[in-house]
Amino acid sequence: MKHTLSILLQNESGALVRVAGLFAARHCNIDTLTVAATHDPGVSQITLVMHGDANTLEQILRQLRKLVDVLDANSLSLVGSRGDARLAVALPA
Amino acid sequence: MSGAEVVVQVLADEGCDVLFGYSGGAILPVYDAVFRYNAEHPRDDGREALLLVVPANEQGAGFMASGYARASGKVGVAIVTSGPGATNLVTPIRDAMADSVPMVAICGQVPTSSLGSDAFQEAPVSNIMGACAKHVFLVTEPERLEATLRTAFEIARSGRPGPVVVDIPKNVQNAKLRFDGVCCLPIPGYRARLRQIEHARLDDDACARLFAALAQAKRPLVYAGGGVIKGDAASALRTFVDAFGVPVTTTLMGLGAFDTRHPLALHMLGMHGTAYANYAVEDCDCLLALGARFDDRVAGVPEKFAPHATFIAQIDIDPAEIGKVKPVDWQHVGPLSVALDRLTRYGKTHGVALKLDDWHAHVAQLKRDHALDYDRASNWIQPQAVIDAINRHARGRAVVSTGVGQHQMWAAQYFDFAEPRHWLTSGSMGTMGFGLPAAIGAQFARPDALVIDVDGDGSIRMNLGELETVTTYGLPLKVVVLNNRGDGMVRQWQKLYFGHRFAATDKSLHRKDFVKAAEADGFGWARRLERKEELESVIAEFLSCKGPAFLEVAIDPDAGVFPMVGPGATYAQMVTGEFIASRTAPARAEGATTDMF
Numbered sequence: 256m257k258h259t260l261s262i263l264l265q266n267e268s269g270a271l272v273r274v275a276g277l278f279a280a281r282h283c284n285i286d287t288l289t290v291a292a293t294h295d296p297g298v299s300q301i302t303l304v305m306h307g308d309a310n311t312l313e314q315i316l317r318q319l320r321k322l323v324d325v326l327d328a329n330s331l332s333l334v335g336s337r338g339d340a341r342l343a344v345a346l347p348a
Numbered sequence: 349m350s351g352a353e354v355v356v357q358v359l360a361d362e363g364c365d366v367l368f369g370y371s372g373g374a375i376l377p378v379y380d381a382v383f384r385y386n387a388e389h390p391r392d393d394g395r396e397a398l399l400l401v402v403p404a405n406e407q408g409a410g411f412m413a414s415g416y417a418r419a420s421g422k423v424g425v426a427i428v429t430s431g432p433g434a435t436n437l438v439t440p441i442r443d444a445m446a447d448s449v450p451m452v453a454i455c456g457q458v459p460t461s462s463l464g465s466d467a468f469q470e471a472p473v474s475n476i477m478g479a480c481a482k483h484v485f486l487v488t489e490p491e492r493l494e495a496t497l498r499t500a501f502e503i504a505r506s507g508r509p510g511p512v513v514v515d516i517p518k519n520v521q522n523a524k525l526r527f528d529g530v531c532c533l534p535i536p537g538y539r540a541r542l543r544q545i546e547h548a549r550l551d552d553d554a555c556a557r558l559f560a561a562l563a564q565a566k567r568p569l570v571y572a573g574g575g576v577i578k579g580d581a582a583s584a585l586r587t588f589v590d591a592f593g594v595p596v597t598t599t600l601m602g603l604g605a606f607d608t609r610h611p612l613a614l615h616m617l618g619m620h621g622t623a624y625a626n627y628a629v630e631d632c633d634c635l636l637a638l639g640a641r642f643d644d645r646v647a648g649v650p651e652k653f654a655p656h657a658t659f660i661a662q663i664d665i666d667p668a669e670i671g672k673v674k675p676v677d678w679q680h681v682g683p684l685s686v687a688l689d690r691l692t693r694y695g696k697t698h699g700v701a702l703k704l705d706d707w708h709a710h711v712a713q714l715k716r717d718h719a720l721d722y723d724r725a726s727n728w729i730q731p732q733a734v735i736d737a738i739n740r741h742a743r744g745r746a747v748v749s750t751g752v753g754q755h756q757m758w759a760a761q762y763f764d765f766a767e768p769r770h771w772l773t774s775g776s777m778g779t780m781g782f783g784l785p786a787a788i789g790a791q792f793a794r795p796d797a798l799v800i801d802v803d804g805d806g807s808i809r810m811n812l813g814e815l816e817t818v819t820t821y822g823l824p825l826k827v828v829v830l831n832n833r834g835d836g837m838v839r840q841w842q843k844l845y846f847g848h849r850f851a852a853t854d855k856s857l858h859r860k861d862f863v864k865a866a867e868a869d870g871f872g873w874a875r876r877l878e879r880k881e882e883l884e885s886v887i888a889e890f891l892s893c894k895g896p897a898f899l900e901v902a903i904d905p906d907a908g909v910f911p912m913v914g915p916g917a918t919y920a921q922m923v924t925g926e927f928i929a930s931r932t933a934p935a936r937a938e939g940a941t942t943d944m945f
Contacts, residue, residue, distance in 0.1 A: 263537075265535075265536075265537070268474065268485075268486045268488060269478055272474075272475060272478055273478050276479050280479055314668065314672060317668035320667070320668075321666070322483075323482075323483040323503060323535055323537070323538045326536060327537065
């Protein structure tokens, strides 16, 4: 199942590599990845699409939240009730 | 102040007294600042304020810092130069990450103007270490150096501890800076999550649910991991067990979390755990996992681990470990000592009294019937007998480090562990070569303690250069090498699963004279023990040496580590070997076709 993740990240040297590296190290494929500035120049937003089962998603979110630069990490597909995947499709990737 | 002086001042402020490291071009300003700091801060006892311990190889420095941290609970510090200095530190950093050891590694780096130019001794340290460490900082703005270093210590020791690498370009070390004394980096995400975890408290409802499950259970068992030691929760665990009488088994990393001589202690569980601990796991109907993570050496087949446990509870400081391997029925994320104290208080005020007499009798019987044992009749010196003899002198008080392999498992099985931080071993990474440098670091942390490196001939070769470090610093370290002329653990697997084809593990033609090597490095006492009847007297002499001592023991090359829960096997399929009673007929070993490791 596809999941869209929103990750808020401190703009630090190597921060993007650490996020991408986490996916690689935990054998989880990134389908698409977009990095955008936010209104705060010190903070970037990553929108990322991955696929995996519920356990994989839960574990990758928990591991993301252990990265020091990560301010917040959430699955947009979980924002809707009962993990509505259609919501993810509606978002710009 | 120069950037280098800022580095040294922060180290001093953070309470460092020993630094482990090897110099080089890109870290010279920091080494010079340490030299000047020590000259300007003489101590009454003549010792240097920031003692700099120089290894033979940077990997040694990393493991020394790790041994220092594991034995003391303080942050271990390693300082190395750029390029090869930093890459030689990769293994100890990953090892510290895997075993949750607080460390700060400071690496010199080429100046910012040369970054990315393939300069001499340049390596992409932040990329390499980013995949290995808890966190990496590359300091490109000199004015952030002080805050970065202080924050590195905070990250290393807080939450689930781990190693933090600070990569400092040489121009940042030379920059002129104003010392602030308190500044930190904001790291808002990390701090917010940490605060939430550290302030998490068990409410009455959660306590009630756990005690309801315990009251229902007839055979509850505590499965305690390294988190008990890292979280300074050993005394809270002891109070909990004294109050409610739940027996305890510990992981390899948890040895010392609960006195192994206690009647309710089952020693270690897992692949090479005691048979009685593993049978107790099979028999238990309720499992409390405390600072333990159902690692594959413990729960090789998670769905068949503790198969009769109808209730599993887990407490950990790391939210990612909850239910990662095995689903749990009750969970708490927070500091373990606080949680255990709270549970004990709740249980006592609510008059909880568990009726576990039958279970205690069962546990005592398991310990009697399936005690560890080995080939006592053989003419060869058995490795277990060597550990047994050392243990009789040490009586649970020695600080013991090991390499990786059979000797590590024999040491884990046959030593008594009375207190936390007396057992230093590379558990998760399983890094051969860990033992000697870790023991050196531990001896600096505990100058008056009996520190023993129990090593194997294969493992000690990997960092043999550090023998000289022992004598350079006059450490009273005891090094014992159990020599079975090969890589015994791999050989054991080849025997079991690869038809006795000992590819690359037989070292009977190797010519190394370990005693001469130790003598060459300045060991005043170095001996080889070959005769069984001399075992007791030689061990006594070895351990009573005032200075550094080196003992090589020629052990039975065919001695195996048992019990053994083979790769991909369940506890029910445990093989106890020839000398330990099994309660089932031994299962046939599966062939080399398994992917389990």
